[in-house]
Amino acid sequence: MRLMDNALWWVGNLLIVLVLYRAWRGKFLTRYPYFFGYLGLVACFVVVRVYLRAETTTRAFGIGYWISEFLSAIAGFGITWQIYATILAPYRGACRMARAVLGVLCTLVLVNAIMELTGNVVQNLGPTTVELERNLRFVQTLLLLAITGLTVHYRLPLGRNVRSMLAGYGFYIGCVVIVLSLRSQWGQDFERGKDLLQRSAYLTSLAVWCVGMWSYSRNPVPETLIEADYNRISEQTSRAFGRLREHVTQSWRP
Amino acid sequence: MMNFAFVIAGGVALLFFLWLVLRRNASDTAAHHDYVANPSAYWVRLPPRALLDRFLSPEDVEYAAELNSPALLRRVVRERRRLAAAWLRQTRREAGRLFLLHVRTVRQAEGLRPAAEVNLVFAAASFLVVYAVMMTAVGLYGPLHTRRFLESLQSLANILSNLGGRIAESIGPALVPQLDGRGGR
Numbered sequence: 001m002r003l004m005d006n007a008l009w010w011v012g013n014l015l016i017v018l019v020l021y022r023a024w025r026g027k028f029l030t031r032y033p034y035f036f037g038y039l040g041l042v043a044c045f046v047v048v049r050v051y052l053r054a055e056t057t058t059r060a061f062g063i064g065y066w067i068s069e070f071l072s073a074i075a076g077f078g079i080t081w082q083i084y085a086t087i088l089a090p091y092r093g094a095c096r097m098a099r100a101v102l103g104v105l106c107t108l109v110l111v112n113a114i115m116e117l118t119g120n121v122v123q124n125l126g127p128t129t130v131e132l133e134r135n136l137r138f139v140q141t142l143l144l145l146a147i148t149g150l151t152v153h154y155r156l157p158l159g160r161n162v163r164s165m166l167a168g169y170g171f172y173i174g175c176v177v178i179v180l181s182l183r184s185q186w187g188q189d190f191e192r193g194k195d196l197l198q199r200s201a202y203l204t205s206l207a208v209w210c211v212g213m214w215s216y217s218r219n220p221v222p223e224t225l226i227e228a229d230y231n232r233i234s235e236q237t238s239r240a241f242g243r244l245r246e247h248v249t250q251s252w253r254p
Numbered sequence: 255m256m257n258f259a260f261v262i263a264g265g266v267a268l269l270f271f272l273w274l275v276l277r278r279n280a281s282d283t284a285a286h287h288d289y290v291a292n293p294s295a296y297w298v299r300l301p302p303r304a305l306l307d308r309f310l311s312p313e314d315v316e317y318a319a320e321l322n323s324p325a326l327l328r329r330v331v332r333e334r335r336r337l338a339a340a341w342l343r344q345t346r347r348e349a350g351r352l353f354l355l356h357v358r359t360v361r362q363a364e365g366l367r368p369a370a371e372v373n374l375v376f377a378a379a380s381f382l383v384v385y386a387v388m389m390t391a392v393g394l395y396g397p398l399h400t401r402r403f404l405e406s407l408q409s410l411a412n413i414l415s416n417l418g419g420r421i422a423e424s425i426g427p428a429l430v431p432q433l434d435g436r437g438g439r
Contacts, residue, residue, distance in 0.1 A: 141264045148271035154361035155278070163275070170272045177265035181258055230360055234370045237356040241377040243298045244352070248345050248384055251303045 015206035028216035034078035041075050073133040079169050080140050086162045141177050144170045157220035164212015168205035175201035309337045338397035
């Protein structure tokens with residue numbers, strides 16, 4: 001089992017490095033700054049944890065581990081923002097609204113975590129981070145649900161890069177939320193299964209990103225934005241539905 | 255804090271929507287300008303009412319009943335039910351076409367208003383409710399009985415409306431709130 005854990009750890013790290021290398025090589029690191037920023041941060045934390053484990057005490061490693069978890073959980077929000085910003089880029093109004101909603105949600109969760117931390121910072125760091133992570137994951141689930149719902153409903157065009165970002169991160173978040181809930185329901189017996197499932201979901205996401213982010217693919221830009229036609233179209237559809245409903249009920253009357 | 259079933263449902267819904275996003279055909283970014291440029295796309299296209307009157311007319315059923323052949327009568331009734339269901343399904347398809355047309359047209363609109371979109375979703379949902387009620391009635395009672403039921407419902411509504419009018423008259427205009435010409439009180 002230990003060998004498998006090590007193998008999964010190595011594969012995960014290699015995939016992160018590969019995604020970052022391909023982006024650097026293809027010169028599109030700056031196209032998705034929040035996404036690659038998150039990956040870069042995760043890569044840095046791997047190095048820091050390895051150093052702490054090798055060179056310091058267990059207590060120091062524990063503190064370092066929880067601080068890095070805390071920062072990763074917050075940085076994870078960056079991917080959600082990257083997905084929103086890329087998909088909604090041509091729609092300025094919707095993008096502004098999304099930015100405001102995301103900002104408020106993120107601030108609320110952060111303030112909650114800081115308030116939990118006050119008192120004994122070191123002692124509260126672990127439980128607060130777990131709670132922060134759970135809250136952030138759940139908020140992100142709702143946000144990703146909203147953007148996927150909009151994408152499906154309005155058939156918004158998606159390029160390969162953003163599609164893989166959404167698929168990989170959405171899959172990971174969806175799995176984590178389900179697994180964490182099952183863990184809280186079934187208790188310690190599910191701990192091993194939880195670890196395995198979470199790690200598998202993480203590796204799957206990295207593999208999806210690796211394939212989708214292999215090279216730069218521009219998000220399709222809508223042909224031309226409709227100018228001020230929305231009201232007319234909306235009224236037309238409303239009238240058409242009214243006629244249809246009337247037709248169905250009136251036609252059946254003798 | 256968070257309900258277990260609610261969280262699980264959120265996760266499963268997210269995975270389902272992701273599956274929908276991934277299976278979506280990339281080529282469906284159809285040229286919406288055709289729709290915008292052509293207002294006739296918003297016309298409701300349904301078979302004429304005369305056709306519905308024809309296959310809902312009781313004459314054929316009465317004629318089949320006169321032939322004293324239960325098998326033939328059953329077949330006629332079954333066919334009428336099938337035709338009525340097909341007519342209803344066609345209206346649902348038309349509603350689907352209109353909704354899709356709207357979605358494809360407005361997805362790039364800059365001034366998209368969420369409230370207007372929610373209203374349209376309600377309009378579509380109310381149509382679907384009417385459709386489901388009609389479909390159930392046709393399936394359970396057949397088209398002829400459904401038509402008679404609607405007829406009696408209409409008469410009942412007329413009776414109630416007349417009664418309401420009489421009651422209002424008997425109360426007297428002084429007790430009923432009046433609207434002035436400008437629409438105010």
